Amino acid sequence: MNNTVIWNIIRFFVLVALQGLFLKRISDGWVTGSLYINIFLYPLFILLLPLQTPRTGVLLLSFLMGISVDLFYDSPGVHAAALTAMGYARSLFLSLYEPREGYKLNARPTPGDLSMNWFLKYSASLMGLHLLVYFSVDAFSPIYILGILLRTFFTFVSSMAAILIFVFIFMPKR
Amino acid sequence: MRGLLQLFAAYGNFLLFGFLELLALILVVSFNQRQGAIWDNSWGMATAMFDQSADWLGEQWALRDEMIKLQGENIRLMEQLDNARYSNAVRQDTFLRDSTEQLFTYIPANVISNSTIGTANYLRLDKGSNHGVRPNMGVISSDGIVGVVRAVTPHYSQVMSLLHRETRIKAALSRSGYFGTLTWNGKNARLMQLEAIPKHAVVAEGDTVVTSGYSQLFPQGLAVGTVKSFDFSGGGNFYNIQVMLRNDLNKLRYVYVIENEMWKEHKELDEAVNE
Known part of the structure; x- marks a missing residue:
């Protein structure tokens, strides 16, 4: 148990640093504006929190994570708003996609411990929600709806690819 | 107090979620130039619209009062017209000529x-x-x-x-x-x-x-x-x-x-x- 907590703390800092120092530069430098592509990896922290994490904890951690990323992006509150929404929705989707026999004790929410199909549904739903909220709050007006949807779509594709790569490399089957 | 605790037990996470989102949005509009500008703009438009509808409503009420007052005024005038009064006159040169009674009221x-x-x-x-x-x-x-x-x-x-x-x-x-x-x-x-x-x-x-x-x-x-x-x-x-x-x-x-x-x-x- 203690091990899990430490790993999650480490993952928190690694993901914040990765997002703020590296992935932000990629979207800033290579493809500014025109292609609408960003890579958001940090929501993976919320995705990979242990299944038994209390909902209150998930909410507080998502807000904290969002604010931390906001510090790098110089956009106070935007990532926090989106990630908090995702943190709130997490338990809803967890119960929606719960396997018929329930979640196994101490299972991690990864493709290795559950199934690839399950993880894809779970991460795609939450990432879609997160990105939609993020770009909505970022644009802050419904008149940019087309831009919001395009950005959500392209960023969704690139972010899902990054998440799957990360999960396959660092969360192998036990 | 018990009720409050029960409320938090039942809806605590939702309230926390609402609170955190509110906090985030306050941060968004206070510290981001672009979103802040949009917010100020929209807020100004909303208050202007509200003021306008409030004014309109007030006018309608004032008009209603005015309408009722004017109806009363019209009636008072209509009832003074010759065709709304009964004349007791039998000979044009007598004082009875001015003696009329109300015939029609409205x-x-x-x-x-x-x-x-x-x-x-x-x-x-x-x-x-x-x-x-x-x-x-x-x-x-x-x-x-x-x-x-x-x-x-x-x-x-x-x-x-x-x-x-x-x-x-x-x-x-x-x-x-x-x-x-x-x-x-x-x-x-x-x-x-x-x-x-x-x-x-x-x-x-x-x-x-x-x-x-x-x-x-x-x-x-x-x-x-x-x-x-x-x-x-x-x-x-x-x-x-x-x-x-x-x-x-x-x-x-x-x-x-x-x-x-x-x-x-x-x-x-x-x-x-x-x-």
Whole structure:
């Protein structure tokens, strides 16, 4: 148990640093504006929190994570708003996609411990929600709806690819 | 306190979620230039719109008060007109000439339903027996006559519109004084027919048609409309006159119900004759 907590703390800092120092530069430098592509990896922290994490904890951690990323992006509150929404929705989707026999004790929410199909549904739903909220709050007006949807779509594709790569490399089957 | 705790136990996560989102959005609009500008703009627009609707609402209320006041004022003036007063004069040179009594009084009412389609139209007013409305009272608007009250309840009354196939209202040509009967053929809501004007009367297009005052329902000389066209088709000894109504019953809103203060005497006379 203690091990899990430490790993999650480490993952928190690694993901914040990765997002703020590296992935932000990629979207800033290579493809500014025109292609609408960003890579958001940090929501993976919320995705990979242990299944038994209390909902209150998930909410507080998502807000904290969002604010931390906001510090790098110089956009106070935007990532926090989106990630908090995702943190709130997490338990809803967890119960929606719960396997018929329930979640196994101490299972991690990864493709290795559950199934690839399950993880894809779970991460795609939450990432879609997160990105939609993020770009909505970022644009802050419904008149940019087309831009919001395009950005959500392209960023969704690139972010899902990054998440799957990360999960396959660092969360192998036990 | 217990209730509060239970509330938090049940909805704590949702409340926390709402609180965190609110906090995040406050941060967004306070520390991000672009979102802050959009927020300020939208907020300004929203408050301006709210102010506008509040103003509009206030105006409507003020107008309503003004409307009621004006209705009262109109009635006071209408009741002072000669055609609303009964004259006791028997000889023009006596002091009795100035001795008149109130003959017609008016009750203000609002039209709450109305129809002008079909051949039997009724309208409904928001005043009833509680306000002194009785069956067989005339109804007018500021532009002309409207109909006759047929039935009343304490708060509402049903008025047979002029636009009814059974309408028979005595009307006169104001220039020549010949009188006939107004009827409606059910075709055009602005046109009525004036019947029984004898052939020897002089009629011209544009002549004013007024109430005759023979029916005790309407004061004498209220304008009804103007002669639009006339002919002798049908071959009788009477004109067929098309009368263009002065008031448009399609857009009726405020009306006055006419009370004849001496209706009891008329009734007594009618009964005495019928015996």
